[in-house]
Amino acid sequence: MDKPKNLSFTLIAAVVGFMIAIQFQTVKKPEERDTRDVWQLREALLKEKELQSNLLSEIRSNEEKLSAYESKRKQSKEQALRDTLKELKTEAGLTEVSGPGITLHIEPVIEDVQLGTPVATTVVSPELLKRLLNELNMYEAKYVSIDGQRIINTTVIRDINRETKIDGHTIRTLPVEVKVGVDSMNNAEKLSNQMKVSKARDEFFAESLRLNVSSPSPNITVPAYENPIRIRHMEPIKEGGGS
Amino acid sequence: MWLPLVGLVIGIFLGLLTEISIPEEYSNYLSIAVLAAFDTLFGGIRAHLQNIYDEKVFVSGFFFNIMLAASLAFLGVHLGVDLYLAAVFAFGVRLFQNIAVIRRILLTKWSTNKEKIEKN
Numbered sequence: 001m002d003k004p005k006n007l008s009f010t011l012i013a014a015v016v017g018f019m020i021a022i023q024f025q026t027v028k029k030p031e032e033r034d035t036r037d038v039w040q041l042r043e044a045l046l047k048e049k050e051l052q053s054n055l056l057s058e059i060r061s062n063e064e065k066l067s068a069y070e071s072k073r074k075q076s077k078e079q080a081l082r083d084t085l086k087e088l089k090t091e092a093g094l095t096e097v098s099g100p101g102i103t104l105h106i107e108p109v110i111e112d113v114q115l116g117t118p119v120a121t122t123v124v125s126p127e128l129l130k131r132l133l134n135e136l137n138m139y140e141a142k143y144v145s146i147d148g149q150r151i152i153n154t155t156v157i158r159d160i161n162r163e164t165k166i167d168g169h170t171i172r173t174l175p176v177e178v179k180v181g182v183d184s185m186n187n188a189e190k191l192s193n194q195m196k197v198s199k200a201r202d203e204f205f206a207e208s209l210r211l212n213v214s215s216p217s218p219n220i221t222v223p224a225y226e227n228p229i230r231i232r233h234m235e236p237i238k239e240g241g242g243s
Numbered sequence: 244m245w246l247p248l249v250g251l252v253i254g255i256f257l258g259l260l261t262e263i264s265i266p267e268e269y270s271n272y273l274s275i276a277v278l279a280a281f282d283t284l285f286g287g288i289r290a291h292l293q294n295i296y297d298e299k300v301f302v303s304g305f306f307f308n309i310m311l312a313a314s315l316a317f318l319g320v321h322l323g324v325d326l327y328l329a330a331v332f333a334f335g336v337r338l339f340q341n342i343a344v345i346r347r348i349l350l351t352k353w354s355t356n357k358e359k360i361e362k363n
Contacts, residue, residue, distance in 0.1 A: 006246050006247070007246075008298055008301065008302055009246070009247045009250070009287060009301075010246045010247050010249070010250035011250065012250075012280070012283070012284065012287075012301075012302070012305050013247040013248070013250035013251040013254065013284065014250040014251065014253050014254035014257075015254060015280070016251060016254060016277070016280040016281065016284055017250065017251040017252065017253065017254020017255040017256075017257075017258065018254040018255070018257055018258040019254075019258070019273060019276060019277045019280060020254070020255060020258065020277055021254065021255045021256075021257070021258020021259045022258050022263050022264065022265060022273065023270065023273050023274055023277050024258075024259075025258070025259070025262065025263070025264045026264045026265050026267070026270045026273065027270065
């Protein structure tokens with residue numbers, strides 16, 4: 001065997017060895033076989049179950065703690081204050097309210113619009129809105145919003161430069177949606193019926209507007225009042241002053 | 244005579260050290276290629292022992308066999324027929340034949356050597 005023969009043989013043998021090694025590594029990969037017998041498996045299962053029961057008891061104790069804290073918190077003064085604050089906020093109109101109620105739509109009277117003449121630009125006069133609000137309040141409406149603006153005790157509705165404004169929000173386009181929330185579904189039905197026969201409809205019609213009253217719905221969302229409430233003429237009583 | 248063996252060992256060593264592993268899908272091709280390489284290797288050894296060794300035949304046979312086996316496996320995969328079994332069969336049979344021939348040659352060599360020693 002002279003040299004070049006041997007050399008090529010060696011090279012090819014090296015290549016073959018390389019291939020074998022790679023193949024070996026590729027095939028070898030999924031090693032880890034589970035060789036435990038039944039008893040070992042049972043033991044492992046037992047261990048896991050113990051762990052599980054431990055975890056369960058831990059969860060239970062944590063939940064107990066949690067409920068204890070919860071009941072403590074409920075009885076505390078802080079919670080009472082929080083509840084009161086929440087109530088007051090709801091009453092003042094700072095929270096979104098959803099419940100039974102009706103929806104009113106103020107629309108232009110299409111039949112009244114004459115061809116060629118422009119549609120009246122003044123949308124709804126503030127006087128009309130005020131009358132509508134009074135009427136709604138008369139029939140025990142609790143939460144009212146006009147065109148997405150919550151009406152609260154200090155809300156002003158007025159005419160500024162021939163624009164109807166509700167607390168700085170301008171009513172520009174018709175139809176205007178008025179959402180009215182009440183206490184119960186019963187009241188909602190009453191309100192709906194009363195609004196259907198109310199004077200307000202005639203007054204709106206006199207200004208070429210139509211007031212559509214929806215049937216009572218169990219779920220109406222009245223948005224929260226967005227602007228900050230400024231209190232100017234009220235002061236907190238100083239403590240310790242005596243009465 | 245020992246040099247090829249050393250080459251084989253070096254190759255295995257290199258392969259194990261580099262820790263290359265090919266994807267599962269291609270391991271089929273590689274196994275076929277390894278088989279073809281083995282066949283060629285043993286064919287070369289046999290030819291050498293029979294004194295009909297030809298370098299060109301050996302080297303070209305090595306690469307050609309590998310390529311043929313791989314392409315056969317490839318075709319088989321795409322035709323849905325396990326064509327690589329054909330390659331396995333062919334190479335397996337040839338491997339056995341080659342090894343048998345090598346064994347006989349070695350046996351005769353060994354016995355003639357023994358006779359020579361006995362005569363002496």
